[in-house]
Amino acid sequence: MSSPATTYPWNDPEIRKHYHPKLIEMYEENEYAQYLAEHPVDVEGLSEIEKLRKNVAARFNYSTLKGHKYPVEELKDEIDISDSTITSYDGFEIPIKIYKHKTRTDTDSLHINYHGGGFSLGGGLTFDTNNLILLCAKTGVTIIDVDYRLVPEHHYTVSFLDGFAVFKYISEHPEKFGINRNKISVGGASAGGKLSSTVGHLARDFNLPLKLVIANVPPGEDYSKHPDMKTVILNENFIKFNGDPGNTYSTVRFFEHFIVLGQTENPTEITDNLDKIEAYFGRIDFLEPLQKYHQGDLYLSPNFQGLASHAIITAENDVLGSAGLGYAKKLIDNLIPVQVKTIKGLGHGWSNQGGIFKEAEEGLFYLAKLLKDVENDEIF
Incomplete structure (x- = not known):
């Protein structure tokens, strides 16, 4: 009804x-x-x-x-999928899933995917499987999907430290993955888009090469501080499309509830591990801006200089659309190369609707083109 x-x-x-x-x-x-x-x-x-x-x-x-034909069924046999782990700062083995093309052995680029789910959903590497098969099959690029730890079982900062730990390890050990460390891209949808942009800031701060950040429908602010969406800085789409069944301001606040819960229930998970964090990453000064800006009000980060190129993808009726466009403007204002693409007619979950809408399928092929551009050194 x-x-x-x-x-x-x-x-x-x-x-x-x-x-x-x-x-x-x-x-x-x-x-x-x-x-x-x-x-x-x-x-x-x-x-x-x-x-x-x-x-x-x-x-x-x-x-x-429901009978929607996703455009990857015939591609699954082209891909080898294997499981592995990368050790995080505290000894936790972060599960990763590696997608490799069976016949394309000449590619030397790699894409790291961080799944969405409000930092509380998506564990077990299930969200993006079909999309990653499609991208790997169409590009030949090796893809690694990261099962970073989630709230509320863990402190919010742990998700970001796990995500960056994977990137840092791969960048420093490219021979283990058969890749060129100068041809790495990171990306993800929603929470994964925010995590990817944060990795972009950290890669710059640690002087690690990163070719491209692909932030798909990313959130931009700490919404737990805004019980009323009218006080959000980038709120035009919240006001315009609130009530959309695909995502609402109440939904965003609901996920923020689990983020806050993870911090309040695990208050010392970071402070008790400062020595391990410093030993693993080689420094500790990055932690304050990470917690103050990147994991919260990413849009308000004080330093946008020297970041990698970005592709920002928004959806036309997504309540988070203004956040993505606002972040893109900050990048452009700081002379960072940016492409902005809006998926017409669709909302926040567009990238999981490839079997339903041609606009979503075209968006997935845009992602594939970005990965090929990284491989071919043709990034804008």
């Missing part, structure tokens, strides 16, 4: 222009709710975050089981 039309932003004819008609139809018919009603998820006795993770896993299955 449809929700009342008045709850939807496209009830305004001027806003409706920003929506793909099929997306409106899917939302109004509430296909996801119908699917979950037909395939209930057993969440009895689970915590709030465990329930959420189970339901999200069901949603990703839903996109295939």
